[in-house]
Amino acid sequence: MIELQHIVKSYEVGGQPIYALRDTSESIQTGEYVAIVGPSGSGKSTLLNIIGCLLRPSEGSYLFNDEDVSQLDDQALSQLRQHQIGFIFQSFHLVPRLTALGNVALPMVFAGIPASERQRRAQEALGSVGLADRVHHRPNQLSVGQRQRVVIARAIIMQPSLLLADEPTGNLDTHSGQQIMELLESLNAKGLTMIVVTHDSHVARRANRVLVLGDGNIVKRIQGKDM
Amino acid sequence: MIELQHIVKSYEVGGQPIYALRDTSESIQTGEYVAIVGPSGSGKSTLLNIIGCLLRPSEGSYLFNDEDVSQLDDQALSQLRQHQIGFIFQSFHLVPRLTALGNVALPMVFAGIPASERQRRAQEALGSVGLADRVHHRPNQLSVGQRQRVVIARAIIMQPSLLLADEPTGNLDTHSGQQIMELLESLNAKGLTMIVVTHDSHVARRANRVLVLGDGNIVKRIQGKDM
Ligand SMILES: Nc1ncnc2c1ncn2[C@@H]1O[C@H](COP(=O)(O)OP(=O)(O)OP(=O)(O)O)[C@@H](O)[C@H]1O
Ligand SMILES: Nc1ncnc2c1ncn2[C@@H]1O[C@H](COP(=O)(O)OP(=O)(O)OP(=O)(O)O)[C@@H](O)[C@H]1O
Ligand SMILES: [Mg+2]
Numbered sequence: 001m002i003e004l005q006h007i008v009k010s011y012e013v014g015g016q017p018i019y020a021l022r023d024t025s026e027s028i029q030t031g032e033y034v035a036i037v038g039p040s041g042s043g044k045s046t047l048l049n050i051i052g053c054l055l056r057p058s059e060g061s062y063l064f065n066d067e068d069v070s071q072l073d074d075q076a077l078s079q080l081r082q083h084q085i086g087f088i089f090q091s092f093h094l095v096p097r098l099t100a101l102g103n104v105a106l107p108m109v110f111a112g113i114p115a116s117e118r119q120r121r122a123q124e125a126l127g128s129v130g131l132a133d134r135v136h137h138r139p140n141q142l143s144v145g146q147r148q149r150v151v152i153a154r155a156i157i158m159q160p161s162l163l164l165a166d167e168p169t170g171n172l173d174t175h176s177g178q179q180i181m182e183l184l185e186s187l188n189a190k191g192l193t194m195i196v197v198t199h200d201s202h203v204a205r206r207a208n209r210v211l212v213l214g215d216g217n218i219v220k221r222i223q224g225k226d227m
Numbered sequence: 228m229i230e231l232q233h234i235v236k237s238y239e240v241g242g243q244p245i246y247a248l249r250d251t252s253e254s255i256q257t258g259e260y261v262a263i264v265g266p267s268g269s270g271k272s273t274l275l276n277i278i279g280c281l282l283r284p285s286e287g288s289y290l291f292n293d294e295d296v297s298q299l300d301d302q303a304l305s306q307l308r309q310h311q312i313g314f315i316f317q318s319f320h321l322v323p324r325l326t327a328l329g330n331v332a333l334p335m336v337f338a339g340i341p342a343s344e345r346q347r348r349a350q351e352a353l354g355s356v357g358l359a360d361r362v363h364h365r366p367n368q369l370s371v372g373q374r375q376r377v378v379i380a381r382a383i384i385m386q387p388s389l390l391l392a393d394e395p396t397g398n399l400d401t402h403s404g405q406q407i408m409e410l411l412e413s414l415n416a417k418g419l420t421m422i423v424v425t426h427d428s429h430v431a432r433r434a435n436r437v438l439v440l441g442d443g444n445i446v447k448r449i450q451g452k453d454m
């Protein structure tokens with residue numbers, strides 16, 4: 001499903017080059033459950049954003065289902081993201097003036113789904129992440145962990161084929177975090193390809209395999225049976 | 228240092244009362260190191276924000292160093308926070324157009340400290356959280372864990388007498404998280420009173436004692452020796 005070849009991502013700050021990712025290559029098969037771990041600043045979010053077509057690499061090629069992503073214009077990329085990819089952002093990106101319900105329903109608005117169906121599905125998704133009694137709260141009327149769960153519900157509402165989760169349990173207590181991972185793993189069991197960036201070793205060890213990043217490189221690959 | 232009596236914090240959403248904190252009472256002595264744990268949405272950030280004089284309770288009294296906080300106007304509260312309290316926010320609150328250096332220096336600007344001293348101390352503080360090579364980056368040029376570390380450096384730069392940390396290691400890998408907690412504990416050893424909200428049991432068990440929140444109440448108090 002995902003074929004990365006010699007991906008580089010660099011920036012320039014104060015005239016100096018900064019390498020977020022250096023020559024990264026990896027294949028991820030449909031239906032896999034891959035965890036990405038590594039120190040703060042090692043390039044995990046950068047890698048996930050490139051896979052999610054939210055960031056263009058500086059060098060290298062990315063084939064998504066055998067299609068060369070660099071050949072797609074912004075409109076085509078946006079369509080691809082909308083229909084195929086669910087993204088749980090590390091910094092949320094919720095709409096401040098919409099309620100939890102409105103935020104979760106937003107992808108369905110873009111897909112032209114009628115209002116009554118949107119309401120029903122958003123309500124159900126929020127229930128599945130333990131927020132049934134917070135559906136009418138706006139983001140600033142929610143705890144940070146509750147906002148994170150709204151982001152999770154929004155990411156899975158369109159039943160994407162690829163789920164990219166950047167620290168999905170980072171602001172959750174152990175119990176809530178486990179409930180979330182069980183929910184996501186049940187979706188993976190039904191065929192959802194899942195890539196999870198995490199600092200939590202309990203989350204990482206539930207994946208099929210783990211990519212360990214260090215200073216912009218994949219420094220280690222661990223197979224499920226070796227964890 | 229901190230005396231909370233029958234603190235209640237409630238909101239109204241859609242005509243319904245929401246209790247973030249219900250009848251909470253606790254004393255915290257100068258120099259203590261207290262952890263606050265509990266499920267997502269249980270009231271931890273609300274409690275910390277009231278202690279930090281960022282949020283006024285709906286009911287109850289709060290004495291900070293024997294002074295009734297409810298009798299202080301906004302100007303006096305702002306002075307108190309500026310000079311005595313360092314706050315590591317769960318959602319950062321960095322200034323987007325300032326660099327890491329500028330963000331860390333901001334409390335010193337308010338205190339009238341001269342530019343050369345601000346530069347030197349901000350540089351040193353960022354070095355102590357592992358960001359020596361990121362000082363000129365703005366928040367959107369930093370990873371989320373790097374932003375969190377800028378927030379930590381900013382919170383300790385004015386050598387406050389009380390440090391309030393809301394999930395200080397939430398976006399950090401285990402190693403970076405340990406380095407941060409060792410830094411904060413070294414300050415506690417020198418007399419800094421510290422209250423840390425955390426979902427990480429490894430962080431919680433390093434405190435003198437732990438308050439366990441549940442649905443807006445302190446449901447359990449654990450002494451250091453019993454952890
Ligand atoms: N402005 C508000 N209006 C209405 N309800 C609110 C508001 N702020 C917080 N709440 C509610 O108060 C409760 C406590 O929120 P708080 O942020 O203190 O939780 P928390 O323990 O810090 O959670 P987390 O671990 O997710 O950060 C939550 O259920 C939240 O929905
Ligand atoms: N726009 C940018 N300009 C310059 N440098 C950047 C930019 N975005 C990211 N970086 C740098 O690239 C590196 C990788 O960032 P990335 O966000 O991928 O890290 P991460 O592994 O997700 O970290 P964390 O665990 O803290 O979230 C970091 O050192 C960061 O400072
Ligand atoms: Mg990241």
Ligand SMILES: [Mg+2]
Binds near residue numbers: 273
């Ligand atoms: Mg909180």
